[in-house]
Amino acid sequence: MHKNPIAAIATPGGAGGVGIVRVSGPDLIGLAKTFLGSEPKPRFAHYLVLKDAHQEQIDQVLLLYFKAPASFTGEDVLELHCHGGARVTQLVLNRVMELGAPEGIVLAGPGEFSLRAYLNGKIDLVQAEAIADLINAQTDAAIRGANLSLQGRFSDQINELIDQITQLRILVESTLDFPEEEIEFIEAANAQQRLEKIMNDLEQIIQTSRQGKILRDGIRLALVGSPNVGKSSLLNALVGEERAIVTPIAGTTRDRIIENISIDGIPVHVIDTAGIRESNDVVEQIGVAQTWDEIARADIVLLIHDVTQAPEANFVDIEKAVRERVHPGAHILDVMNKLDLLEGQKEGHTKIGLGVKQIFISAKTGEGISRLQETILRFAGWEGNAGGGIYTARSRHLRAIGLAKDHLQKAMMHGFGGNRALELFAEELHCAQNCLGEITGKLLPDDLLGKIFSEFCIGK
Template sequence: MIYQDTIVALATPSGVGAIAVIRLSGKDAITIAEKQFKSVSGKSLSKQKTHTIHLGHIVDGNKTIDEVLVSVFKNPNSYTGEDVVEISCHGSHYIQQEIIQLFLRNGCRMATAGEFTLRAFLNGKLDLSQAEAVADLINSDNEASHQIAMQQMRGGFSSEIAKLREELLNFASLIELELDFAEEDVEFADRSQFKALIERITFVLKRLIDSFAVGNVIKNGIPVAIVGEPNVGKSTLLNALLNEERAIVSEIAGTTRDTIEDEISIGGIGFRFIDTAGIRETKDVVESIGIKKTFEKIEQAQVIIYLFDSTQFQSMGSQFKVELEKIKNKYPQKPLIILANKVDQIDDKQIEKMQMDIPDIQLLSAKTGFGVEELTNTLLNLINTGALRNNETIITNSRHYDALLKAFDDIQKVKYGLETDLSGDLMAIDIRQALYHFGEITGEITNDDLLGNIFANFCIGK
């Protein structure tokens, strides 16, 4: 897969803005841009140093399209490893299209999704896991996902894998060498050192595989369903968490007839709160549909918040406990947070009685904000963020996760072979397979279909 042509695309979001950036990359990028650019200083772009910026105009014959700043990056010291030109023009949609069409008529091809980053990978500027991190960085919408993407883009994950792969490759070479001298019964690979290496690889792979559970929720956010009887304060709680009037609040039971969703960041982690319709028996057709959707959202949620009205506990406490048991029995694997709302309206004796009946409840007044901070702390404690705080490598990509699982399986076969004195030729097969899966992660082993699938998920212009 060799690219010789010059590509062009809008590198900033489509639409009207103050500034737009149009990017060209390829062996003729500077030459093509130079023909359509008139510098105010009269300088020629091709004679300028790399990483310089020049003021001038983009022209089409005698027609001036826009006053622009042109940045020049000469190979190999550019993002793609090729000659790159970036044109900062005014953000008019008309201007953007006029400039892009001008370059398309003069030797450029429209870039496909992710093609700039693909060229960076093919030219050795990034390995494959770093290239994928570029897309994750663009899509990061909270502090934690941004932190993980930055670490991976800087090579934290790939360097860890590359080091293990190199050590394993060295031992694989020695074992392969032993096969060449099989008749002489010599042993080049120290088996005790090899066992120590396999143990270390096993430990690292297990840690990386285990981190995917945390990485996946950090990357995609954690859906939290807020459920309970009608008019217990679910919408008020959602508004308190979001710090805005997102949901309609009224004294009329059944006001929320559909699910309302919104996302906030707590401690750098994205939580998507789902305010559901109240669960109760009703003949209202529209409200019944909302209640049905409530149970659908509980199925999709990873955490359930059950909210009840503490002022009604004395008369309806037994009913609340029955509903809680139903939720616990139906969703035993999902964390359940039990909140007693409106505690500002009851006395200490009522609170004490309630806590004795349901020991694991948390007190809340969604209206005044009391207990909201404790709730957010509880939500954070449900996630093992220790690895994030310690800046450890966290896996968020399902492709990497799959490759790590396969590599781990092959390493276990190698370990078993060492323990049972398996012949070197059979162990070599499992070692090669493990090396193959390591190479899949960093891109040392690729094919056109794999690259097509990965970079198709990028935006045009990146």
């Protein structure tokens, strides 16, 4: 199916000690011989001086040959390790393309090496995605989670569930041919208990995957409020560094500022925004428009107030507008800032805002910040990773698991509800099985495959 060899620079652009050009193809012995002048030895670091078409030296290179199927992609793989300059690696790649031309070598698309590994059965889809997650992970906890997925922890659970469903299907489908015995048959085989167990196991997987998605995607946290309430000060307090400009002038922040931090191992993308107010300043207007965009994208909106100030006249309107703008499932938290200026009168402070939860903090002294951090994680649905067993998961997985759950519920109804309909029972089991099969890629429409791998980086 994949005849043409592919090649790409596998290391990131820029200067580094070593750069790697990677090639994968069904048979690369010929190409390796062109470089070496002799047979390549698998898994051996061959030294060579790589020259261009005019016999001018490009670089000293180590060439590694991985013989199919014992390679990442399952095909023959060549790696050329050269010096890690952006131009040098490009020249090495150019030379690989020239020498590989007779064999029809082409530049690899994003994720194409992983795609071949998947198509050749070296890894399943969850594992391929876990590689991308590992590369993109920003916290140690996210790395541990990606490694668990890569080791197959998630896939094993899905496959185990598919097995259980398959066995139940076999049982039910064999019964379909003997309608007169169907009831005794089903009861004798504990079909209902078996389906209940499957649904319980699925529920466990749903819980863990929800956590795994938070671990992978992190939390998008928008800091929103009127000018001067201390949004930028809070960003700085959360990051632990002076990232955003803070002044007593209302309207200081105009461009949104995004900082990636970790709270207890969870990646949190904190966005400081322009304070919401009517303004004649064009730049500020654009900033405020961006604020509304960020509100729509956030998982959690921190609606920040200055405790020393009475709420503004249009305040309730703003809160309502925020509530209308956030996506379903997002949370809004009222944060009362500048607590240090209140000197212990916080209990007597009149409540403002529609939010159910108010947290008092001082961005200046740091008071209340750790409680705010805990609350952010709790609102995002993070339950902690005490045993360290949370594997990374994606929305794609959660969607598929959710659909499988719907089908199992229908199966339960058709099998053991008022009107028993065993054909439909079997059919729903089949559908549930297909949904789960999409997760590991056992059953997958081709267009979805292209979409998944196009999000990978080149050279992976």
